[in-house]
Amino acid sequence: MHQGFQDDDEVCLCFHVTFRKLKSFLNREQPQVSSQLCNCLDAGTGCGWCRPFLEKMHRQWKAGESIELNIRSDAYAEGRARHLDSEA
Ligand code: FES
Structure with a gap:
């Protein structure tokens, strides 16, 4: 069985951004730097x-x-x- 991330798993748990959403964002928007992934539903802008x-x-x-x-x-x-x- 595949143990890694599945499409519906959330990569950004702060903003509930799924693996699938991020993969489509990469393919669609072709961001040059990874920080641009924050434009995908704010991924990465919470706890880090x-x-x-x-x-x-x-x-x-x-x-x-x-x-x-x-x-x-x-x-x-x-x-x-x-x-x-x-961090607390
Ligand atoms: S899990 Fe993505 S910013 Fe917290």
């Missing part, structure tokens, strides 16, 4: 946890590779919870 993952998706897209995040979405959400704790 998802930013390295947005960068990774952007790198893969730019390189013409298939876009994958090889982390389970529950582990990802736990990582974000720890990230939020560490």
Whole structure:
């Protein structure tokens, strides 16, 4: 079974931006820098946890590779919870 991100999983948990939405945004808008992904429903502009993952998706897209995040979405959400704790 595929353990990575699925289309309906949220990459930006702050703004509920799904993996699918971000992939379509990349293909449609062709952003030159990953920070432009913030124009996709404000992705990355909250707690900041998802930013390295947005960068990774952007790198893969730019390189013409298939876009994958090889982390389970529950582990990802736990990582974000720890990230939020560490900032509190
Ligand atoms: S998870 Fe994307 S900014 Fe918080």
